[in-house]
Amino acid sequence: MSTLLGEQVDIKDLYRFAIDGHLTLSINFLNDTPVRKVSLIRAEDIRYKTITPKHKNFSKNMRVNVPVGVRYQISKEYWIKDESKDWYKVKGVYDLAMVGAEQYEISQLLYPESEVKIPIISGFYVKNGDQIYKLQALHKPSVSHDQQAPVQSKNGVEGDEDDSAHISLKPRVLQQAVSASSLWDHEYELVIKTGEVTRFIQSLEDEPIPSSQDEKSLSPRERGTLLTIIGAFCNHMDIDPLDKGSTSPIEKMLELNGTPMKFDTIKRHLDQVPDAVERRRK
Structure with a gap:
């Protein structure tokens, strides 16, 4: 890259190329990382329907355009069209999708002296081919009364409140996958695939040079x-x-x-x- 551009290219230049959309950065998850599958839709492709709000605080003549067939917005350009209910774990190298908050964290790496504000609602996204994944973080919820199950007493009969001497409560606590608040929620390293370096260099070499006739x-x-x-x-x-x-x-x-x-x-x-x-x- 330094040779083709005629000047030294450093790590910050790579961050800048990635933010500007010229170079795809990838992330190597060192451990199993929870994700959910999502599908995106561009804002300009969303269909809307017009409804009349049925609330006493709104005028009867008021009309509101409501998006159809989408879940929620993650940026000015993209909305989540669908998101899987189940989560699972991935490991290895995935490309940064650069559609949510991941571009803000790369900006923070580029400008460490400034505080980059990251939209909470955006989320962090990676991709493998055409499939987009939303990064999750695992948390164990606190034990509630509904999560407590009675254990049978010594005589084999399920206990109740009056059998307190023979009952112990066994909590059922399941891990919950919630939207990750940062790429740093996971152990990873940023990488650039060899094929992406080749593609980037090829794009520089393919830039047409004006011929003498044009000049x-x-x-x-x-x-x-x-x-x-x-x-x-x-x-x-x-x-x-x-x-x-x-x-x-x-x-x-x-x-x-x-x-x-x-x-x-x-x-x-x-x-x-x-x-x-x-x-x-x-």
Whole structure:
């Protein structure tokens, strides 16, 4: 990666690539980890029905749009369509789905000096192929009266409250799987699959390089002028073109403008800005 990008790539760069969706991080669960199977649906694909709330505090003319066929929302982009009632344990390497709170925890690794707020409702998700799993944490609930079962007395007759001398209560306490509050609820290590590294490098190599014929329409003077204008814009926005962290914000701006561009394409042009500005000043 360092060779292809022309600069040193460190761990934080990998976190940034993962958050921006360019690289898939995986998680290696070192021990058995409880999960539930879930299916997702994008927010734009949800169907709604209009209902009239039947409550005295609401107006009779009030109408409310209610989502149909979904369980609950985990982000602006995704809802849980279905979730299995039963949980089971997995172990080994799974990809981070990056659809819930897992992206926030990666951001915390990227910016350890700041406190990243993680939405509680989101949950943490991993995937294996097309199957998505929601991470769970195991807890033993406290023993309640309903969970207490009488034990037969010495003469073989089931006891009651009057037979207190011959009765002991045996609690039935079952482990409950609840939504994990953090990736750190489990023993794991973050990894990148070899195949994913190969795919990422291939995506960089596949970026088309403008041919000499394409460049004929833009003279060196015109190209230098455009790069100088970009440099002035960067200076006004307090953006350092050579800072690796500057590429992602510009990529986001291009997406919002409806003119998306690949990360390394933006980086390649930004790298040319300082030289163009320096030549212009001479």
